[in-house]
Amino acid sequence: MIDFIKARLLSTDMNYLLKNPALEFIGSYNHSTYEIYDNCKAEYKGxxxxxxRSKEVYIKGSLHKLHNFDEETNQGHNHGDFTYYALKKTVSELSDLLDVNPSTIRLENVEIGVNIRLNNFIHQTVSQYLxxxxxxxxxxxxNGRGKFFGKQAIHKQYYWKIYAKGIQYRLDHDETRxxxxxKTMEFLTRVIKRNPLSQKSDRYLTLSDLINKEYLTKLGETLLRAWKETIVYEDWINFSKIPAKDQIFILNCRNPLYWxxxxxxxxxxxxxxxxxxxxxxxxxxINLHQIIYDEIQAKWNELLKAEPNSISHDQHGNKKVKFLTFFNHSISRLISDLIKRLGTYFPGFTTHIRDVASKYLNSKKQKIANGSF
Structure with missing residues (x-):
């Protein structure tokens, strides 16, 4: 849903920030009076x-990576799913770290999007036919080393990017982003907040806006609109059945220079x-454009509506268990942890564990769907 952000804190306790034991600032400042002499920087989970120097405080980095940060490797990743509840938890962690209300963290840049495991054929063809x-x-x-992994259309206020996360992270599965x-928040404020000039606060978005489900729904609609405005090359047309005038028009539309x-x-x-x-x-x-539209819409809705712990991933982002959770969450965590631990040492045992868990939960009239191991 949400990935990279750059934001400015509208208010903060500078002394608290510099004394925070979780943050080690590197730069020039007085350790007694906390007077800032030059830019200072600290890093927290990426x-x-x-x-x-003017005592403005900025934060930048990936919320998705922060959520998936691994203390052992000192790295995070932003492939796989990032649900609404994961986003909400991450915003809370960051706000607590800085000791500020998320409504006082003003966004300057933001990335919104979805990672989708498409049909292998569609995944391999989508970027080729943009x-x-x-x-x-x-x-x-x-990737900076000459390895192609996707495409982007550059606009003044934003970039529209479609690329292969699997290639970027060298995953063992295909995943399209x-x-x-x-780049310019006006692009979103005029969509999310209909009257951006009516009040000063409506001119920008804050971190708290990113956990507002109504606003997130509009962000999803904005993502869908970007795809709707995308022209793709459909290579599965039988031209023998098409009038000559329409054949010429289709061939012209496949060429970016025509537009x-x-x-x-x-x-x-x-x-x-x-x-x-x-x-x-x-x-x-094959109506490729409609297929992709439906996939983006379904994924956004899934992330927005998913219950806590309803989508579980390992550190490589692979979907392991997917429950429709209507029962105590501690049970689902216990079962997921058991499957993960036993599956490491006894791969063939996971099917048996799944069957036992399924029978137990069905007996309690609970719903479990789309489990994948």
């Missing part, structure tokens, strides 16, 4: 806390996209 987003072509994403990297040269705007852009998508839907054997 989150940077920065105090400037044409354009609005009127911006997709450029390649790489759909992400809006927001850039014509510089479609407003109704012209909407009409061209509507016609292209209508032809794809009518003649394509």
């Amino acid at each position: 989150i940077d806390i920065i105090i400037t 044409v354009i987003h609005k009127t911006r072509p997709f450029g390649e994403l790489n 759909f992400e809006l990297k927001v 850039m040269i014509n510089n479609f705007q407003g109704d012209d852009l909407r009409n061209a996209k509507r016609r292209y998508k209508g032809l794809q839907k009518r003649y394509s054997r």
Whole structure:
């Protein structure tokens, strides 16, 4: 749901922050009076806390990685699922660390998105068939060492990124990331808070807004809109059944230059996209665009509505157990821990454990669904 953030603290107790035993600030300041001489920086589970000479405090880092931080390896990861309840817990941890209310942490940048395990064929083809987003072509994403793992369309206020998390993290499974990297918060405030100029506080979003389910629903709609505005190349069309005029139009739409040269705007852009998508839907054997739309929508809703502990992952992000939790959460944690521990030493035993647990829970008229081991 939410990954990287950059934010500024609107108010804080500077002395408390510098004396916090969980934070080791590196920089120039007076250890007795706590006067700041130069920028100071501390790190907490991958989150940077920065105090400037003017005594402004910034935080930046991945909330998803903070949630998955491993003390032994001193690293976190942001693949797999990051549910609403995990987000809420992480926001609470960060707010407690800084001793501030999350409503006083003002967001300056934020990444919103979902990680989805698509059908293997779709996963391998989706990034290859991206044409354009609005009127911006997709450029390649790489890991800095020349390894291509996705594409992005760069806009003034945000980046629209689609890439393979599996390649980025060298996972043993395919995982596709759909992400809006927001650089200017106005892009979101005008969507989430309809009247951004009505009150001063409405001009920006805070960390507390990120745990507001109503706002998160709107963020999910914004992510879906980004995909809806994306043109994809459907390569499963039988051209023999299509009129010549429509064939030419489809072939033109597959070329990013067609959209850039014509510089479609407003109704012209909407009409061209509507016609292209209508032809794809009518003649394509696989409606790739609709499949992806449905997957993004389903994943966002799953993360938003998931009960605590209803989605369990190991440190590599693999889904191990998925319960529809209507019973005491301590039971589900006990069973998950038992499966994980025994599965490490007796892999064949996990099926037996699952069956025993399922029979017990069914006898108590509880619902368990989508278990995967």
